[in-house]
Amino acid sequence: AKMPKNIEEKALQELSRYQSTPSAMAESQIIKTYLDFLVALPWKKASKDSKDLQRVQEALDKNHYGLEKVKERIIEYLAVKIMTGRNPQTILCFAGPPGVGKTSLAISIAEALGRKFVKQSLGGVKDESEIRGHRRTYVGAMPGRILKGMKDAGTINPVFLLDEIDKMASDYRGDPASAMLEVLDPEQNTKFSDHYLEEPYDLSQVLFITTANYLENVPAPLRDRMEIVELSSYTEFEKLQIAKSHLLQKQLDAHGLDRNKFSIDDDTIYYIIRHYTREAGVRELNRIIGSLIRKAIKEILIEKIDRIDINLSNIESYIGKPRFTHNLVDDKEQIGVVNGLAYTAFGGDTLSIEVTFYKGKGQLVLTGKLGDVMKESAMTALSFLKSHASEYNINPKIFEENDFHVHVPEGAVPKDGPSAGVTLATAILSAATNQYVRKDVGMTGEITLRGYVLPIGGLKEKAIAAHRSGLKTILIPKENTRDIEDIPEEVRKELRIIPVETVKEVFNEAIISSI
Incomplete structure (x- = not known):
């Protein structure tokens, strides 16, 4: 050996x-x-790397639509590796919502380099021994996942994907995240210590790639060892192109159906994306296309017909009634109802915030399964309006003699974060002054007690969600102006994006006295 x-x-x-x-x-x-x-275990056997970056670029383009910045970063990373002859000092971490292509990107890198690919999922790993193995004094002792993966790869330089690195937990059996520090640190992984092996093992030639949905759940020391490459959610246009270029042919091949026996037009795919899926990636879309093809095969075989054409007139007979209506904009302006923009693990979404008040003792009631940070945002918004009541023509007694109730619909879904501050302030002002809020305006931004609007994250996803929901204008913090260029062009040209510095500017844009 x-x-x-x-x-x-x-x-x-x-x-x-x-x-x-x-x-x-x-x-x-x-x-x-x-x-x-x-x-x-491989000790010296290594696969020969392809040094053709053009081939790498072609492999990435063949399997992934868009993601230009991500691909560029991968090419840069590999170019440094080819130039120096050793792995770069940083570990790449693909972070983003489910279904956007994190795992398949890693597979494409292995394929393009001509390396073996090995994957270990870290979701739910609680025991340090899962990483480092068990000492041989224990009955049934086994090596850890890292060396097990190396054995499966059979070479000392595979592409090693550590999936779901944000899903590790720790308990009385140790902290697996701390064990991962040694694996991912180029200064230490030349002599990785596995309890079962009892001898140091060199991991320095392995190309480690990690994936995560929520970076907040990755411990800081571990995050510090990785370079984050963010994959954001796809636009509807991108999903349409992915379905046409990749998913449709993949499902036809998987089900053994000839391309000339099945067709589906662009409008129908777009209709499926809008009304049958609500996701950041394309997993559900892929499943629906697979389901359509299975139904088509059944029809071809039972009814002895040559070809199935799916279009808007017959789509519901194959996959049932639409599940979602994305056009969430109200038919008319309302009092105390404002469109907020949220960023979730599934991409962006619009969030309708409702405020009303009734006779009481000046209390603030919050419902809708709100997290602590969002509750504090509501308190901040209320305190700001109380202290600036005269400036906005609010009768101060309205806060003393009434209870204000803030509700965020979809009560079973947990919601948190500070970025709804401006939305909450606008909804409370609208209810307190009996003024309408423009129905086609969405907003996002953290609020301070002095009325300043602070920057937020996930602007691209929030803008995509606003566009999908039929909003025409979005108000964003001025400090997020630099992120506007990340918003896809087809979304940018149909949205009026207004950067704001204070809540006064928000109120001027969103509140109308009468309709």
Whole structure:
């Protein structure tokens, strides 16, 4: 197995023990399993890297639509590797919502480089031994996931995907995230210590790639060792192109159906995207296309017909009534109802915030499964309006003699974060002064007690959600102006994007006295 000298000595020592141990003893089987593992581990065998960056670019373009910035960063990363002959000091972490292509990007990189690909999912891993293995003194001891993956790869330089790195947990059995520090640190992973192996193992030639949905759940020391490459949610136009270029042919091949026996037009795919899916990626869309093709095959075989054409007139007979209506804009302006913009694990979404008041003692009632940060945002918005009541023509007694009720619909869905501050302030002002809010305006931004609007995250996703929901104008914090260029052009040209510095500017744009 071309082992290093120290490992070879260890193996010979264990072999000597094995030969002197009666085969009937349990110890004999333990030693044999260990020796088998030593021999199966790659020590020097490496696959030869392709140095053709053009081939890498073509592989990425073939399997992934769009994602230009992400692809560019991957090419830069690999260019440095080719130039220096060793892995760059940073580990790439693909972060983004489910279904946007994080895992398939890693597979494409392995394919383009001509390396073996190995994947270990870290979701739900609680025990440090899952990473480092168990000492051989334990019954049923096994190596950790890292060395198990290396054994499966059979080479010392695979592309090793550590999936769902944000889903690791810790308990009394240790913290697996701390064990990952050694794996992902280029300064330390030349001598990775696995309890089962009992000898250092060199991981320095492995190209580690990690994926995560929520970066907030990744411990800071671990995050510090990785370079974050963000994959954001796809626009409807991008999903349409992905369905036409990749998903449709993939599902036809998987189901053995010829392309000339099945067709679906662009308008119908777009209708499916809008009314049957609500996701950041394309997993559900892929499943629906697969379902359509299965139904088409059944019809072709049972009814002995040559071809199935899916269009807007017959789509419902195949996949049922629409599940979602994305056009959430109200038919008319309302009092105390404002369109907020939210960023979730599934991409962007619009959030309708409702405020009303009734006789009471000046309390603030919050419903809709709101998190602590969002509750505090509502308190900040109310305090700001109380302290600036005269400026906005609010009768101060309205806050003393009434209870204000803030509700965010879809009560079973948890909501949190500070970016609804301006939305809450606008809704409370609208209710307190009996003024209408423009129905086609959406907004996002954190609010301070002095009325300033602070920057937020996920602007691209929020803008896509606003566009999808039929909003015409969005109000964003001035400091987020730099992020406008990340918004896809087809969304930008149909949205009026207004950067604001204070809530006064928000009120001027959103509130109308009468309709």
